[in-house]
Amino acid sequence: MGSERRERMRALGVRLRALRAEAGLTGAVLAQRAQVGQPTVSKVENGRMVPSLDVLDRLTRALGLDEATALEVRDLLAAVEAATDSGGPEDGTASTGVAVDDEVRSARLVRSFQCVVLPAMLQSAEYARHVFESAPGATPESVGRAVAARVERQSVLYEPGRESVFVLTEAVLRTWPGTPALMLAQLDRLLAVESLSTVRLGVVPWRRPVPVLPRHGFTLCDRRAVVVETFGAERVSVDSVEVASYEETFGRFERAAVFGGEVRELLLRVMQEFRDLGDTLTP
Template identity: 35%
Template structure:
């Protein structure tokens, strides 16, 4: 959530940028930061460090006095945050911590480059992946909450690989298309042949601005604290920018489903 000083700071920077007829991408290049960082600062949200905010201030045509005032405002806001110790900030391997975070979040973002996101798996996929059919019921209840907002991005490669025999994949892909029609769900896919702005080494799930869930081969890590959350938020925004949604998402998924159906028919 944005606090008062950062909201005021963000609005001031946005007004200055628009007064210059400067896009967020141009300002990001001029300041030496990422475009998602510009968006987050302008919306009053915190980023990884105050230095990025100072770079944005320096890149805009403020007077010397105004630039100094805004820089001090940013430093005071970030100093206040760093002085507030949080017992849950860091890395947790406690079983169930991630699920608790997910069920309490109002906004959930997820990226996967190898598998269908856990919260979108049909029971057969979940069982083949080792999660058990019971886990599907838990995620289904989470998705049924219309008060939550969900955004997921997957690579096309993640849709063309599967655990087990894969006989359930046509139903799994139809399940994705059905969820894409929900008002509180946005699904995107990064098609084959499209370059990525970065290649995350693993999938991840963001819960509000509170934490990140990262599933490894042996455990599920829950990362909290701004130094962990902000880089994942920036990565998700960058990946979203190269994903297709809506009708284009449907076309890619339907194409994958047709290919997999033909493959399954050939081997059976």
């Protein structure tokens, strides 16, 4: 990320944090009043996430800002969006999946659709390593920290009272980094996760037409937010109309997917194909 954009993100975050302190609110209380995830408040205040205008307006209303101060904060956001963006994240870590992970931790119901890369919460350590290594400016140290954090966050899959629904296209299972051995371990993890009572895993098989041509992945956190993933960034929206639209889209993919015994059979079939591929690649 370019230094200009980074500095403007920090300026926005510092100003919002100061306004929250002046209002005598904790981050958790502000998040609750604004109806956004607490991780979103933390990431914005620390200059690690650019909020949408809708999220910013929710925060300013929750803070009870007067019109002049609210305009000042909107101008800070406009300055961030106008700044030049060049290079990778400041600390060398990949930003892809971070907003998803943080929002997931604060949600009781998570529904994620992916058409290319496995959902962050289902990635094995080695798969995640390849995801983070592909980011511009990644270093071995930053990648190691990011992988460790991602694996730690996955503990939420095992917590009672949570429900996670993942829907993938079959292309996700066949878009592989590294080696066939890596994908065999990854698919084995999917089989293990699929057996959890807190998780539903579905796959839209290639033999079925997709109900909508997928352009990107997205994750719904409860019924309050959607994290929309693009090639270079993630955008968190709490706009009720947009969330409802993504809920409807997720439902269409969910109805096209296979679950239970059918998805286990598909995973085992793909695993055998990776074994065969590994044999052909062995000298």
